[in-house]
Amino acid sequence: MTKDQRPFQWEEGEFTVTRTTRWSGPGCHDGCGVLYYTKGNKLVKVEGDKESPFYNGRLCPRCLNLPEAVHHRDRLLYPLKRIGKRGENRWERISWDDAYDLIETKVREAQKDYGPESIVCMVGTGRNVWGIVPKLTYSAFESPNFATGFLSGDACYLPRAALMGTMTGDFQIIDAGQVYEEGIDSPRYQIPKCIMIWGNNPIVSNPDGFMGHWIVDLMKRGTKLIVVDPRVTWLASRADYHLPLRPGTDSALALGMMNVIINEGLCDAEFIDKWTYGFSQLKERVQQFPPERVAEITWVPKDKIIQAARFYALSKPASIQWGLAIDMAPDGVTAAHAIASLWTITGNVDNPGGNIIVRGAYNAPIASAASGWGWDELPEDVRAKRIGYKEYPLYKMGFCATSHADTVLKACESGKPYPVRILWLQSTNPIANMASEAKRVHDAMLKVPFNVVVDLFMTPTAVAAADLVLPVASSPERDSLRAWWTPLRSISKVISMGEVKTDEEIVFDIGKRLNPKQFPWEDVKDMLTWCIRESGLTFGELEKRIYIYPEFQYEKYAKGLLRPDGKPGFNTPTGRIELYLTNFDNWNVGLDPLPYYKEPIESPVSTPELYKEYPLVLTTGARSWVYFHSENRQQPSAREFHPYPVVQINPETADRYGIQNGDWIWIENRHGKCRQKAEVTPIIPSKIVHGEHGWWYPEKKAEEPSLYGVWESNINLLTTQCDNGPSGYGGPYKTQLCKIYKAEEGGV
Numbered sequence: 240m241t242k243d244q245r246p247f248q249w250e251e252g253e254f255t256v257t258r259t260t261r262w263s264g265p266g267c268h269d270g271c272g273v274l275y276y277t278k279g280n281k282l283v284k285v286e287g288d289k290e291s292p293f294y295n296g297r298l299c300p301r302c303l304n305l306p307e308a309v310h311h312r313d314r315l316l317y318p319l320k321r322i323g324k325r326g327e328n329r330w331e332r333i334s335w336d337d338a339y340d341l342i343e344t345k346v347r348e349a350q351k352d353y354g355p356e357s358i359v360c361m362v363g364t365g366r367n368v369w370g371i372v373p374k375l376t377y378s379a380f381e382s383p384n385f386a387t388g389f390l391s392g393d394a395c396y397l398p399r400a401a402l403m404g405t406m407t408g409d410f411q412i413i414d415a416g417q418v419y420e421e422g423i424d425s426p427r428y429q430i431p432k433c434i435m436i437w438g439n440n441p442i443v444s445n446p447d448g449f450m451g452h453w454i455v456d457l458m459k460r461g462t463k464l465i466v467v468d469p470r471v472t473w474l475a476s477r478a479d480y481h482l483p484l485r486p487g488t489d490s491a492l493a494l495g496m497m498n499v500i501i502n503e504g505l506c507d508a509e510f511i512d513k514w515t516y517g518f519s520q521l522k523e524r525v526q527q528f529p530p531e532r533v534a535e536i537t538w539v540p541k542d543k544i545i546q547a548a549r550f551y552a553l554s555k556p557a558s559i560q561w562g563l564a565i566d567m568a569p570d571g572v573t574a575a576h577a578i579a580s581l582w583t584i585t586g587n588v589d590n591p592g593g594n595i596i597v598r599g600a601y602n603a604p605i606a607s608a609a610s611g612w613g614w615d616e617l618p619e620d621v622r623a624k625r626i627g628y629k630e631y632p633l634y635k636m637g638f639c640a641t642s643h644a645d646t647v648l649k650a651c652e653s654g655k656p657y658p659v660r661i662l663w664l665q666s667t668n669p670i671a672n673m674a675s676e677a678k679r680v681h682d683a684m685l686k687v688p689f690n691v692v693v694d695l696f697m698t699p700t701a702v703a704a705a706d707l708v709l710p711v712a713s714s715p716e717r718d719s720l721r722a723w724w725t726p727l728r729s730i731s732k733v734i735s736m737g738e739v740k741t742d743e744e745i746v747f748d749i750g751k752r753l754n755p756k757q758f759p760w761e762d763v764k765d766m767l768t769w770c771i772r773e774s775g776l777t778f779g780e781l782e783k784r785i786y787i788y789p790e791f792q793y794e795k796y797a798k799g800l801l802r803p804d805g806k807p808g809f810n811t812p813t814g815r816i817e818l819y820l821t822n823f824d825n826w827n828v829g830l831d832p833l834p835y836y837k838e839p840i841e842s843p844v845s846t847p848e849l850y851k852e853y854p855l856v857l858t859t860g861a862r863s864w865v866y867f868h869s870e871n872r873q874q875p876s877a878r879e880f881h882p883y884p885v886v887q888i889n890p891e892t893a894d895r896y897g898i899q900n901g902d903w904i905w906i907e908n909r910h911g912k913c914r915q916k917a918e919v920t921p922i923i924p925s926k927i928v929h930g931e932h933g934w935w936y937p938e939k940k941a942e943e944p945s946l947y948g949v950w951e952s953n954i955n956l957l958t959t960q961c962d963n964g965p966s967g968y969g970g971p972y973k974t975q976l977c978k979i980y981k982a983e984e985g986g987v
């Protein structure tokens with residue numbers, strides 16, 4: 240059968256089978272091709288779509304277990320209004336009309352008495368809310384404040400995105416052939432000789448529209464790996480070079496590798512000369528980072544640094560697949576700058592098998608990772624009120640610009656620069672997961688007069704702080720789109736539960752009520768068709784085709800395809816990739832235009848006294864197979880697979896503290912403590928421990944002070960808010976100190 244003849248839907252025995260895309264909820268960063276097997280209104284099983292390019296039928300346990308999530312008895316099915324006090328978990332079922340009436344009243348009050356900027360909308364990570372919630376914020380509420388759910392320093396992808404926005408003027412990702420329907424078999428593609436995987440564990444996390452199994456496919460064709468990770472991950476165990484660095488020292492390592500590459504003349508001189516700005520200043524800066532010094536800082540042996548640097552530079556094409564660990568240190572932006580400089584000075588820019596420049600497929604605003612939909616409608620004086628906009632000019636850059644989360648927190652606490660009157664949380668669970676310093680965030684939310692949570696399940700955050708809870712549809716209950724990055728994909732609704740609405744429907748309904756001029760569409764499908772108008776298809780047509788690939792071109796900078804004026808070059812002030820960031824000078828707020836290294840706030844070097852008391856370096860939150868952050872803890876199969884929070888400790892360290900595999904232990908530092916279960920394993924070095932994030936216990940008591948046991952194993956009792964880098968981005972989620980000791984019997 241040719242691809243055009245493939246059916247979108249068919250009957251198979253007692254099932255209707257639908258071929259479509261799965262995204263959120265429950266949360267995921269990807270949109271893999273799935274086959275939904277439904278019987279009436281029931282999702283019975285999910286299989287991978289073998290004919291879906293680049294997913295080829297490969298599914299994670301989280302997709303295979305979707306029926307358990309979707310039909311779970313704890314799903315929220317009706318709008319709920321709080322009765323009694325916050326934290327009592329007492330709710331009254333109300334109609335959607337009553338919910339919308341209440342929202343309209345509260346929004347109009349806030350707009351009139353405090354200005355629209357007193358309404359702050361918050362989202363969690365990369366789901367199909369990043370297009371639609373900005374539209375709600377800017378067009379319906381007319382507020383400039385779209386934010387993450389108190390994610391300190393917005394330390395997830397946004398630091399890297401903003402850095403690329405100012406350094407390159409565009410967005411770069413690794414080329415794993417995903418821009419072609421034929422994938423790595425495309426004649427235009429080249430297999431990278433080397434992939435450097437930096438602070439990322441994509442086999443488990445499949446982050447940001449990237450699939451870990453793409454790397455495995457490339458390894459089968461000969462690609463060699465360098466892995467920069469303190470732990471021996473699956474990929475590290477198969478790498479030619481594994482650099483197990485001390486958490487938070489990434490920029491020193493990248494600067495040290497550049498020292499080797501530049502001083503040994505291994506750069507791409509022609510590319511540097513023609514397309515980059517500031518090489519001579521960078522060359523001077525890297526002289527401060529000879530491999531001996533870098534080995535001391537990073538705990539990676541000097542020879543390994545030299546050999547890995549040579550191997551990366553001498554492999555062409557080569558690419559870098561980077562991850563979250565870069566953002567999760569206060570100076571994450573400079574680490575990103577140093578790493579992006581590595582691919583720039585070796586000329587691996589927008590080349591086959593290198594780090595290519597991408598934009599969301601067909602610029603579809605609703606479906607991509609970008610968050611600007613509706614921003615242009617706001618007058619300049621309203622935009623200027625965005626929290627953090629003035630203090631942190633880097634927050635204007637990038638494709639996912641948000642309000643500064645830590646300053647939003649301070650505004651909730653202090654009413655400055657102005658009061659926050661409404662928090663609208665659509666797809667985030669800050670106190671269990673997204674925010675650091677969880678108790679502080681809990682208390683701050685209670686100061687806000689009206690909070691709305693839009694979610695699939697009741698969460699610790701909702702019980703603690705919400706006044707209204709709206710039930711939202713899961714992915715198989717949702718008509719939606721995906722354009723992060725390519726191809727453009729349709730998401731089809733195959734079942735419906737209770738009175739749930741989709742994120743798009745909720746925003747659309749509220750927009751129609753509050754500001755109909757900016758929501759001119761007849762219904763959500765009409766709006767979806769408008770969003771993909773550049774593809775020339777209606778939503779219904781796309782749904783039958785499932786996906787469509789826009790044309791992709793390499794070396795767009797040479798062809799005049801990047802700048803608004805159509806000239807060759809990059810969309811930056813100098814028209815070149817800026818190794819020296821001229822914007823940092825222009826803004827005049829004290830940002831270093833060159834990459835630098837700064838010690839973590841608490842570390843063996845910066846706080847030696849503290850290190851005596853807390854003699855282990857703590858990194859947190861490396862992804863696990865069946866959980867997506869704080870989600871899925873309700874699913875019996877997921878809990879069977881991964882019943883407890885796990886803290887990884889090296890056998891030598893465990894011995895030193897009398898800890899056995901499987902013991903409940905306390906992880907503690909001067910900010911707080913929590914309990915997790917020890918996994919004694921050689922994959923982690925002896926001076927480092929790793930604690931899991933996102934843990935709460937849906938089976939435990941909901942009401943305060945328990946909040947489903949959210950304070951028992953929560954690693955974000957040990958992390959801090961408002962310790963950001965100078966750009967405002969970055970927070971110390973993965974760079975703390977701690978001590979560990981055996982907990983009393985019983986566990987949690």
Ligand SMILES: Nc1nc2c(c(=O)[nH]1)N[C@H]1C(S)=C(S)[C@@H](COP(=O)(O)OP(=O)(O)OC[C@H]3O[C@@H](n4cnc5c(=O)[nH]c(N)nc54)[C@H](O)[C@@H]3O)O[C@H]1N2
Binds near residue numbers: 263711
């Ligand atoms: N210590 C530590 N903390 C961390 C991290 C770490 O590495 N270490 N990682 C951080 C990172 S990178 C991130 S991005 C944050 C993530 O933080 P969040 O995105 O807030 O995490 P989730 O637990 O997935 O919470 C999302 C909520 O949204 C709901 N939901 C899921 N899908 C949908 C949907 O489609 N629509 C709606 N309306 N709701 C939905 C879920 O049921 C859940 O209650 O956590 C951060 N927290």
Ligand SMILES: Nc1nc2c(c(=O)[nH]1)N[C@H]1C(S)=C(S)[C@@H](COP(=O)(O)OP(=O)(O)OC[C@H]3O[C@@H](n4cnc5c(=O)[nH]c(N)nc54)[C@H](O)[C@@H]3O)O[C@H]1N2
Binds near residue numbers: 445447472486564868
């Ligand atoms: N199953 C599942 N998938 C997910 C998620 C989930 O919760 N569950 N969350 C999604 C989200 S929001 C994100 S942001 C992505 C994140 O996905 P990734 O980018 O893969 O991030 P992590 O798994 O947090 O960490 C990756 C690796 O960094 C290492 N590491 C820790 N500290 C450091 C350090 O200081 N430097 C370096 N170089 N490495 C360090 C860890 O050992 C770990 O192996 O995953 C997404 N995908």
Ligand code: SF4
Binds near residue numbers: 271299300301302
């Ligand atoms: S990455 Fe995994 S959970 Fe997410 S859509 Fe793909 S198969 Fe499903």
Ligand SMILES: [Mo]
Binds near residue numbers: 395
């Ligand atoms: Mo994230």
